[in-house]
Amino acid sequence: MSANNNAEKPKAEPVTGLDLLRQPFPAHQISKLPKETKKQREEREADRSKGINCQVCGGWHHRNAVHLDYVGHAALTDRLLDTDPLWSWEPAAFRDGLPAFDNTGGLWIKLTVCGVTRLGYGHAAAKPQMDPGAREKEVIGDALRNAAMRFGAALDLWHKGDLHLTEDTADDAKDDAASAAVLAAGVAIDLCKTESALTKWSASNAEMIAKLDAKDKTEVRRLYGVRLEKLRNASREDIVADNASDPFSEAA
Numbered sequence: 001m002s003a004n005n006n007a008e009k010p011k012a013e014p015v016t017g018l019d020l021l022r023q024p025f026p027a028h029q030i031s032k033l034p035k036e037t038k039k040q041r042e043e044r045e046a047d048r049s050k051g052i053n054c055q056v057c058g059g060w061h062h063r064n065a066v067h068l069d070y071v072g073h074a075a076l077t078d079r080l081l082d083t084d085p086l087w088s089w090e091p092a093a094f095r096d097g098l099p100a101f102d103n104t105g106g107l108w109i110k111l112t113v114c115g116v117t118r119l120g121y122g123h124a125a126a127k128p129q130m131d132p133g134a135r136e137k138e139v140i141g142d143a144l145r146n147a148a149m150r151f152g153a154a155l156d157l158w159h160k161g162d163l164h165l166t167e168d169t170a171d172d173a174k175d176d177a178a179s180a181a182v183l184a185a186g187v188a189i190d191l192c193k194t195e196s197a198l199t200k201w202s203a204s205n206a207e208m209i210a211k212l213d214a215k216d217k218t219e220v221r222r223l224y225g226v227r228l229e230k231l232r233n234a235s236r237e238d239i240v241a242d243n244a245s246d247p248f249s250e251a252a
């Protein structure tokens with residue numbers, strides 16, 4: 001549908017029907033969801049300085065939280081409409097004429113696309129200060145994503161990391177979380193406006209960096225080096241570099 005796709009596949013038949021649901025989502029339709037570990041959340045709640053107003057997702061969360069890719073409700077709805085303008089969903093069950101949310105607040109739905117119906121399940125945690133109905137809407141969006149995944153929508157994103165990462169599955173997702181950590185580190189590095197800010201960042205994130213595998217550590221080191229050089233070139237003042245705080249030392 002985009003110029004890019006046409007360039008890659010000049011004479012390909014247009015993808016239609018359920019196959020369209022399986023097409024990867026373009027980058028601009030992929031959003032970032034911050035994911036804190038339980039420890040990070042507790043740390044941030046106890047000490048506000050552990051949090052950041054994140055430039056990646058626009059949220060407030062622990063500075064070392066990773067981000068997961070996900071497709072938002074609007075992008076998914078757009079894709080469902082492109083696939084089948086008559087797509088529909090309904091709750092799997094009703095109670096007193098209303099969708100039957102289960103006793104944890106989750107909801108089973110049936111999603112019908114191109115005449116095929118598949119089940120999906122959504123849930124969402126209640127958060128303080130949520131608008132009335134906001135949790136229910138989030139549950140529906142989550143159930144639609146889940147059901148659409150059964151049709152192959154955004155599978156490439158889902159296999160990288162589950163939106164509902166729990167402490168139990170954290171180990172399974174470790175490899176991908178590390179890559180997300182590189183992404184987050186890259187953003188943080190780029191936000192450092194001075195060499196001393198960069199040094200400070202590396203010192204306060206030494207623990208996180210030390211935990212990265214060799215490949216990710218190399219990448220963070222590269223990003224750090226690129227930024228350092230840029231800042232040094234841009235600097236109009238002489239700032240003494242503090243090489244002693246190099247967080248990438250293999251001894252770490």
Ligand SMILES: [Zn+2]
Binds near residue numbers: 034055057058059067
């Ligand atoms: Zn963020």
